Amino acid sequence: MVQSGAFTSETQSLLAHRVSVRKYRDQEVSAEMVEAILDAAFRAPTSSNIQAYSVVVVRDTSRLQALSTTTGNQKHVQNAPVFLAFCADITRIESALARHGKSVKNNNLELGLVATIDAALVGMSTSLVAQSFGLAGVMIGAVRNNPLEVARILALPDQVYCVFGMCLGWPDESPRQKPRMAPSAMVHYEQYGHSATADEAAQQVADYDRHLHAHYTAVNKPTTAASWTDEMAKKFSPQPRANLRLALKELGFDFL
Ligand SMILES: Cc1cc2nc3c(=O)[nH]c(=O)nc-3n(C[C@H](O)[C@H](O)[C@H](O)COP(=O)(O)O)c2cc1C
Structure with missing residues (x-):
């Protein structure tokens, strides 16, 4: 049997060495670099080409502070040189349907899911490209602690919700990798x-x-x-974020 160790590549090595990093040097991540990362990440596949995501790039310290507070006072959110909010966004689909006198206002689980999957694929792609440039970071699912507050902080319109965030910066720690299951x-x-x-x-x-x-x-x-x-x-008993479905409904996603 061929051992998987026989197959290596730059991408394989990036993933094999990946780890969440929560401490960053006090050093800027340029707007041009973020743009290059996102340009590449947007080549991620997208369900039926719906491209139902948006990314909000946050650097403002008071906005980072507000995001840190609502995500459970996570220090790395406050200290990240840049924070990316990966959002499911069905506003452009709404516009497309409006041209045909239709609407996705009463959407269902499928639309919410595909938009969420799209956002996740772009997020992971972003993380990999960022790592290939020497950056590191961590995803922040705690944005779903209070989706309405996150929507307020980021001025998200109806039909957009933040699926997860991502702190990015130049690594100032080398954490030991957390083992995975076999x-x-x-x-x-x-x-x-x-x-x-x-x-x-x-x-x-x-x-x-x-x-x-x-x-x-x-x-x-x-x-x-x-x-x-x-x-x-x-983590799962009692159920976490029991109000999530209601909050997402308020933001324009039915998930029913
Ligand atoms: C969708 C998602 C949400 C996450 N949310 C948080 C978070 O809010 N805060 C945090 O410190 N880490 C967060 N993490 C990081 C995980 O805790 C981490 O990936 C996991 O423990 C495995 O560790 P590793 O990434 O270093 O291998 C999140 C990861 C993912 C994929």
Whole structure:
């Protein structure tokens, strides 16, 4: 069997070394560089060519402060030289339909999903291009703590919501990579579950609990013995962001 290590490329290496970075040097990221990054990122595929995303580039310190506050006082949001807000944006689709006397005002789950997927693909592409220029950063899903407040801060119109943000800057830390679950836990051949029995799958999660525990211990972060399992239970029970659907509806996305 060919080992995956036999296949390398610049892009493979960028991803293999990727890590979230939350400390940045006090050094500008030029407007030209951000423009070049986004130009490339906008080549990401987009469902049926709908291009249902927009990106808001934020540098103003008081605006960063407001974003930091609403995302749970995350210091890196305040200190990032540049923050990109990746938004699902169906306003241009609305305009297109208006020409035909139609509207997506009463949209459904599909439109919200494809716009969200579009924004995510552009976001990940942005992250990769930025990394290829030596920048680093972290995505910020906490913009969905209070989508209405984020919409107010960024003056988002109806039919636009911020899916996630991204802090970008020149790295001032080299965090140890967080381990991932074994690929064998995540890859299935031909049919789901063909490669591992339920017992093996449970074992893979238990193994990952141990690996993540060892990682957090090595970087002096508090954790428990069943590190990942405990984190997930804490995060998803009770349900997080229970008001999200209502907030997104107010911003013009039905998700029903
Ligand atoms: C959509 C998304 C939202 C995220 N939101 C936050 C966030 O609000 N704050 C933060 O510090 N990290 C955030 N992260 C970073 C994750 O915590 C991080 O990717 C994960 O723990 C794995 O670590 P790594 O990126 O260093 O491999 C987010 C990542 C993604 C993909």
